[in-house]
Amino acid sequence: MQKVIDQITDHLVTLVTNDKDVYNPKELLKSGIPSFVVERIRLLLEDKVKDEIVKNETDYSPET
Numbered sequence: 799m800q801k802v803i804d805q806i807t808d809h810l811v812t813l814v815t816n817d818k819d820v821y822n823p824k825e826l827l828k829s830g831i832p833s834f835v836v837e838r839i840r841l842l843l844e845d846k847v848k849d850e851i852v853k854n855e856t857d858y859s860p861e862t
Contacts, residue, residue, distance in 0.1 A: 810831055810835065813830045813831055814826070814829050814831070815829070823836050823839075823840055826839070
């Protein structure tokens with residue numbers, strides 16, 4: 799199973815050019831990455847940002 803995942807990942811990576819550090823969803827779609835993959839990436843990033851915001855708020859909240 800891991801071999802299949804690696805092959806799919808390698809294929810998707812080849813669809814994106816190396817000339818940029820970041821890509822927006824429209825650019826990923828234009829490069830040929832399927833919309834369900836782009837949406838999953840967006841959701842994962844959104845969750846990660848939410849977790850970091852909550853974590854940081856907790857770290858800096860005054861103790862009660």
